[in-house]
Amino acid sequence: xRTTGFVAAALAGPGAVLGQLNQLAxxxxxxxxxxxxxxxxxxxxxxxxxxxxxxxxxxxxxxNAQKWDATEPSRGRFSYGAADSIIARATANKQIMRCHxxxxxxxxxxxxxxxxxxxxxxxxxxxxxxxxxxxxRALVTSGSWxxxxxxxxxxxxxxxxxTHFKGKCYAWDVVxxxxxxxxxxxxxxxxxxxxDSYFAMAFKKAAAxxxxxxxxxNDYNLEYFPVKxxxxxxxxxxxxxxxxxxxxxxxxAHMSVGRTPTRxxxxxxxxxxTALGLDVAYTELDVRIKTMPSNATTLQAQAKxxxxxxxxxxxxxxxxGVTVWGFGDAHSWIPSTFPGAGDSNxxxxxxxPKPAYSSVSALLASASGKRPPWGSxxxxxxxxxxxxATAAPAPTAAAA
Numbered sequence: 111x112r113t114t115g116f117v118a119a120a121l122a123g124p125g126a127v128l129g130q131l132n133q134l135a136x137x138x139x140x141x142x143x144x145x146x147x148x149x150x151x152x153x154x155x156x157x158x159x160x161x162x163x164x165x166x167x168x169x170x171x172x173x174n175a176q177k178w179d180a181t182e183p184s185r186g187r188f189s190y191g192a193a194d195s196i197i198a199r200a201t202a203n204k205q206i207m208r209c210h211x212x213x214x215x216x217x218x219x220x221x222x223x224x225x226x227x228x229x230x231x232x233x234x235x236x237x238x239x240x241x242x243x244x245x246x247r248a249l250v251t252s253g254s255w256x257x258x259x260x261x262x263x264x265x266x267x268x269x270x271x272x273t274h275f276k277g278k279c280y281a282w283d284v285v286x287x288x289x290x291x292x293x294x295x296x297x298x299x300x301x302x303x304x305x306d307s308y309f310a311m312a313f314k315k316a317a318a319x320x321x322x323x324x325x326x327x328n329d330y331n332l333e334y335f336p337v338k339x340x341x342x343x344x345x346x347x348x349x350x351x352x353x354x355x356x357x358x359x360x361x362x363a364h365m366s367v368g369r370t371p372t373r374x375x376x377x378x379x380x381x382x383x384t385a386l387g388l389d390v391a392y393t394e395l396d397v398r399i400k401t402m403p404s405n406a407t408t409l410q411a412q413a414k415x416x417x418x419x420x421x422x423x424x425x426x427x428x429x430x431g432v433t434v435w436g437f438g439d440a441h442s443w444i445p446s447t448f449p450g451a452g453d454s455n456x457x458x459x460x461x462x463p464k465p466a467y468s469s470v471s472a473l474l475a476s477a478s479g480k481r482p483p484w485g486s487x488x489x490x491x492x493x494x495x496x497x498x499a500t501a502a503p504a505p506t507a508a509a510a
Contacts, residue, residue, distance in 0.1 A: 131456075131467075132168035134474035135431060138424060139481025142206060143474075144169025144433040146394070147196055148441070156461040157438050162203045169280070170200040171208045171393070171433055177217040181271050185263070188270050197278050208393065208433060209279035211328065212268050213312045214286035215298035260303035265315045272319040281324035283360055283393070284316045285309055288345065289329055293337035309345050310352035317355045328360035328393055332379065333371055339379050346386050358389035358430065363419055365397040366451075367408055370415040376422035384428040392423060394435040397466070398444045398454035409453070413469035416456070420470050424477050430484070 135143035145167045152158045160166055174180060175192035182188050200207055255263075272282065288309070290296050300308040309327075316325050327346060332339045342359055349356040361379070371379070380390045397415050399408045423429035436442055438457040445452040456467040 130471055131166050131474070133165045134471055134478070136168070136483070137479065138474045138477035139427075139483055140423065140429070140431045141484040142169035142431040142433075143167060144171065144205075144208065144431060145437050146171045146173040146433065146435045147200070148173050148436075149175070149192060149195065151441060154438075154440065154461070157441060157457075160457070160461060161437065162199065162205075164204045167437070168205055169208055169431060169433060170196065170205045171210050172196040173210075173435070174217065176209055176271065176275075177211060178214065178267065179217045182267055186266070188274070190274050193275070197275070201278075206280045207275075207278055208391075209275060209282045209323075210393075211283040211286040212271060212316065213264060213284060213300060213308070215296065215300070216287070255299055255303040257303055260300065260308075261311065264300065264304075264308065264312060268312060268315045269319050272316060272323075276320045277322060279320070279323050281326055281358065281391075282316060282320075283328035284312050284325045284356075285345070286328045287330065288327075289338050289341040291331050291335050291338050293335070293341035293344075295341075306348060310349050310354045313349045313356050314352070314354045324357040324389065325355055326358040326360045326391070326393075327356065328362065330362040330364055330394070332359070332361045333363055333365070333376060334369070336379075339382055343382055343386065346383065346388060350386070356388065358391060359383040360391050360393035362394035362435075363392045363396075364394060364435070365415060365419065367397055367399050367412050367415060370397060370418060373418040373421045373425070376419060377425040380422060380426040380429055384426055389428045389430050390423075390426060391430040392419060392432045395419060395432060396435050396442070396444065396454040398448060398451045400448075400451050402450060402452050404453040409465045412453075413465035416466040417469045417473050420473055424473075424481065427481060 131143040143166075145161060147161065147170045151161055172193050175196055180192060181190060197207055268284075272279075285308075288296050288298070288301075295301050295306060304311065313325055316323075327342060327349075329338070329342055332342055346356055346359065383390050395416075397412050397419075399412060401408075404412075420432055423432055434456060437455050438459070438461050439453050439455050440459040440461070442452065442454050444454045453464075456464060456470065458464055
């Protein structure tokens with residue numbers, strides 16, 4: 111075990127922690143430990159040095175550069191410069207890409223109406239109320255969409271974007287945030303024009319365009335609300351019933367200190383999806399502190415909850431990996447979106463490791479060698495064994 115050494119290194123300062131999280135995660139049997147990337151990150155030298163080290167982050171998600179407004183700013187005119195630059199950096203650093211996202215009702219081009227709000231976060235594209243997720247900008251709502259025209263627009267977007275990035279994305283979030291917290295379908299232009307058939311249509315077009323990538327449904331609050339988790343199961347089953355590939359469920363895991371489900375309940379939720387033969391991944395993890403400034407007590411509570419989340423991934427052999435939505439508090443979207451909250455990341459505003467970093471690195475170090483390396487053993491067999499051994503009661507609903 112190397113736990114003591116890693117914790118000591120974590121407390122020593124940013125120069126000592128380069129190259130640990132991804133290395134530790136892979137030693138523990140995960141495929142990667144990753145982070146989201148914004149082009150502005152390169153302006154912070156200390157932050158970018160940590161972010162670009164593959165030993166620390168083996169996977170990159172471009173936070174905004176592959177969304178609809180960035181890639182198709184005018185109907186039928188595509189623009190990939192920002193995303194290309196991110197992928198070029200990741201490739202040079204030997205980091206793999208989770209690409210994000212193809213069919214979403216938010217972050218729209220000018221040819222689709224949007225719903226402006228002072229609570230809109232430029233980094234995340236998320237709209238929040240004072241206490242939780244509220245709504246998001248509408249997608250492609252200009253014009254009167256028929257089944258035929260919406261099919262054409264959606265399939266054209268998927269085909270063009272995925273063709274451009276073909277072979278460069280380990281996984282794509284094909285459909286993003288199509289559920290309300292009560293498990294019903296979110297009313298959006300895709301649903302209105304196509305009904306629930308748009309799920310299978312989107313995944314079918316994605317699979318045909320790049321057969322080599324993993325295709326995910328991605329959503330928030332699947333960890334908190336069992337009925338919403340059931341909604342994601344319903345979407346996956348619809349796609350499977352249509353004979354269309356779907357490979358995984360992405361759980362965004364935007365958590366709040368004091369409200370994070372336990373490791374056992376998180377494991378229970380992950381197993382709902384692996385029981386369908388799907389992979390799972392935490393795709394946008396952060397754990398915000400609701401009342402600032404943070405202190406030793408809240409930082410230790412945050413560290414424990416990060417440990418629960420990463421631990422639940424270790425408990426489920428088909429959990430591919432963990433992606434944090436930015437790793438340093440200096441670049442967090444939380445303060446502008448949740449007034450009064452903050453300090454949600456593993457590193458502080460000076461890119462120094464926090465107790466949460468020490469907790470996660472120690473957990474991963476203690477798990478070294480206990481899971482087979484990712485991809486070395488048929489995951490479905492392992493998942494069945496672990497699901498029966500770690501089954502937990504269904505979690506109760508909690509506010510985000």
